Amino acid sequence: MKLFTRRAGTSHRMRRALSLPLIACLGLSLSLTGCSSSDSGHKIRIGIKYDQPGMGYQDGKEFTGFDVDVARYVAKKLGYSENQIEFVESPSANRENMLANGQVDMIFATYSITDSRKKTIDFAGPYYVAGQDLLVRADEKDITGPDTLNGKNLCSVTGSTSAKKIQDKFAKQVNLVNQNSYSDCVVALNGGVVDAVTTDDIILAGLASTKANRGKLKLVGKTFTTEKYGVGLPKGSDKCEAINKAINEMVEDGTWQKLVEKNTAGTGYSYDASKNPPKPTGGCA
Ligand code: GLU
Numbered sequence: 001m002k003l004f005t006r007r008a009g010t011s012h013r014m015r016r017a018l019s020l021p022l023i024a025c026l027g028l029s030l031s032l033t034g035c036s037s038s039d040s041g042h043k044i045r046i047g048i049k050y051d052q053p054g055m056g057y058q059d060g061k062e063f064t065g066f067d068v069d070v071a072r073y074v075a076k077k078l079g080y081s082e083n084q085i086e087f088v089e090s091p092s093a094n095r096e097n098m099l100a101n102g103q104v105d106m107i108f109a110t111y112s113i114t115d116s117r118k119k120t121i122d123f124a125g126p127y128y129v130a131g132q133d134l135l136v137r138a139d140e141k142d143i144t145g146p147d148t149l150n151g152k153n154l155c156s157v158t159g160s161t162s163a164k165k166i167q168d169k170f171a172k173q174v175n176l177v178n179q180n181s182y183s184d185c186v187v188a189l190n191g192g193v194v195d196a197v198t199t200d201d202i203i204l205a206g207l208a209s210t211k212a213n214r215g216k217l218k219l220v221g222k223t224f225t226t227e228k229y230g231v232g233l234p235k236g237s238d239k240c241e242a243i244n245k246a247i248n249e250m251v252e253d254g255t256w257q258k259l260v261e262k263n264t265a266g267t268g269y270s271y272d273a274s275k276n277p278p279k280p281t282g283g284c285a
Pocket of ligand 1: 110157159160199200
């Protein structure tokens with residue numbers, strides 16, 4: 001009885017200390033649930049890449065790319081207006097931590113669904129299927145696939161599936177150089193510090209077709225993995241089904257096709273139609 005009284009007292013003090021809307025919105029930093037977006041004006045924090053042209057790219061105050069466009073579409077379906085979205089940079093190596101710490105609510109960042117990542121976070125989706133490839137200088141003749149990397153310096157990104165694949169499968173032949181981002185790898189490639197860059201084909205295509213790189217770099221064009229891009233969510237999220245539904249609607253209403261074409265225009269890249277568009281089903285991936 002005494003315990004009960006004390007508890008009731010605490011909750012009474014809490015009620016006085018916190019305004020009602022604040023209580024309703026308190027869970028928002030860790031989950032997407034809680035108060036409705038229209039009455040509170042709260043933000044949803046979405047993790048994206050800032051330096052992957054055509055996927056997630058910061059251009060002054062603007063954000064562009066397929067991931068950014070898909071994020072906007074999904075957020076809208078979840079009830080968030082454009083000005084409620086706050087984009088946050090999520091480098092490959094930081095993504096799981098950023099979700100676990102509540103620094104972001106969702107991540108759309110060329111983020112492959114993997115069993116090891118699913119131990120700490122949830123994924124909705126997939127909304128795109130890419131494949132790992134190699135990017136080399138335009139005059140490169142020797143590197144024609146992952147089995148031709150003997151003695152070569154290869155750049156990839158810490159915390160990515162791309163770097164892990166090389167470590168697991170080709171570590172004996174290859175000198176792997178890890179950077180924090182693929183744009184840093186491209187600087188190393190242009191400077192002759194590395195002989196190739198490896199990650200997903202759609203990322204490499206975007207990097208190769210920027211004004212600065214056009215004509216200087218080329219994709220090898222033989223993918224050797226399957227990368228299913230998911231929407232990263234905190235573990236235990238109840239949003240997978242709603243996000244999957246939004247992704248399926250995006251495909252059905254023609255938006256998916258339009259967004260892929262818009263964001264890969266001029267790159268010479270086309271998606272693998274045998275794997276795309278994917279069809280997410282049920283709850284979390
Ligand atoms: N899709 C791969 C991954 O999630 C490579 C791209 C990236 O690092 O964002 O690790």
